[in-house]
Amino acid sequence: MALRLASISVDLDSLQHYCRIHSLPESVLDSRARGLVYATAVPRFQELLRAVGAPGTFFAIGEDLADAGAAAALKAAHASGIEVGNHSFSHDYALTRRAPDSMREELVRGEEAIFAATGTRPVGFRAPGYTLNAALYAATAERGYLYGSSTFPALPYYGAKAAVMGALALAGRPSRSILDNPRVLLAPRTPYRPDPAQPYRRGKGAVLELPMTVTPGLRFPFIGTFATTLPLPAVRAAWRACRGDALFNFELHGVDVLDAADGIPPELVRQQRDLRVSSARKLERLATIFRWLKEDADVVTLRVSAERLAQTV
Template sequence: MTAVRLASISVDLDSLPHYCRIHGLPESLLDEQARTLIHRVAVPRFLELFAAVGVPGTFFVIGEDLESDPGASDGMRRAHAAGVEVASHSHAHDYALTRRGPDAIAEDLARADAAILKAVGVRPSGFRAPGYTLNADLYAATVAQGYRYGSSAFPAAPYYAAKAAVMGALAALGRPSRSVLDTPRVLLAPRVPYRPDPARPYRRGSGPVLELPMTVTPVVRFPFIGTFATTLPRGTMRAAYRTCRADAFFNFELHGVDVLDATDGIPPELVRQQRDLRTSAAKKVERLRSIFQWLKDDFDVVTLRDAAGQLSATL
């Protein structure tokens, strides 16, 4: 009997202040409309897209957004009612969370869980680290919180090199990024689901919280994520997809901005830095619709929570 191949589609709901922090821009550029844009506009667009293709999804939400924006809580309740999994993307989305020490990390995760529980009535089953950065202290906190899975490992060499270059350029301009460059050891992490070594979570071990890495291609480890999927030529993405189509699990990761563009009320200073915002939202949504359909045709598309449930028995 042939094993069922699984795919998941997840969306990190990073609000625009975090993009200002990445690009070294003042958050004062953002008015209240811009600050709430991800939950007001992007979330409904993704819900419509999931429904149109007939696939489930997973939202990784930031706890403090739920606390500060009633609309965000309302949107997550609607998403939960529609069958979308609501998972944790930490409380404050602090890019330096892994450097805060065990107590501060544990407090952050607990606050995020409490905010999600209050918003949707269910504790999250999974976690994705801010900036995809994982270490032993953060992994231990996910174990203590009782998560079923984590989805933070991103072993993408081209992404890592580009991030390092951008951070260096911003520092040279006197506009340092608040982002954090992960250890190079992440580049050797498995590209398929695995149980981490709790002391070195980018290596295989016997940790209780399953790790579901974001999909990268074999060999060159090109990242198959929303930023590239919505902006690179369709043929390029189709070729990258074919190299991963035989995988037992495909983890397609996106961000809220992947369905937004400059006309949605984003300050031009941020649009200049976040180049994918120059592509029209309509074009990006249509591209994502196609990719979601590819996944539906080739895989059993499930939430990350359900994927973890099915995969855990095989690892």
């Protein structure tokens, strides 16, 4: 059975955020490395999407857009037809632990930065670290968002993240990331309307949730890191397992088209092992997967997916 819809989204997390995950000092990044996602990854994704004839959605972090080069790159991407969603202002991994007023401020400041760069206000939100709770969901509803795309019910990812965070803590270098509520592992894996009080459950919330794709059963994550590093037969098997879903929501990050040769410090490359794979190889793999999507689905932005699904979910 062919997919009805597919979307490709890219979180534009700068390398500073990977330093925070791995408890590395941000001083290991020079000025070029700090700007690599917008200076190098954004154009690569633009060209890849253009080459295969697919639209995309970029999730931008507001504070990054204070840099004129980053703002110009996002403006150019938006002008080419790419949707821009809100990934918060500061990408605080512990956003769900803040007071409600602080959560709203993160949304508003992110919106303002994106509007200043592109001239368009975002209608989609993705939480830092994929972590959602009732207060943050309420903030998106209050701000009038059409959709959220934060739910990531991937058991292998959750287990790996817990292991890495535990190892860093034992080493006396705690990660600034946080572990989500285990309830996320039982969340719907296909588009749904959340219960506002428990957004990892179905309900009648105003903001449609578009989970990132995981396979049925084992809930293996189909995201950029795995799609670009695993053997192609394994990736194809995961793809085929999801072909009956209403939406294939393929989530990536800017680093998924970067490698060590781009000027990333070795300290970060040692921790973020997918950076050891050449960008050329990763781009080739992504082009293959994007073509699968084009062959079997109507590939649209997340905004269009939400608009089409809103009346049926």
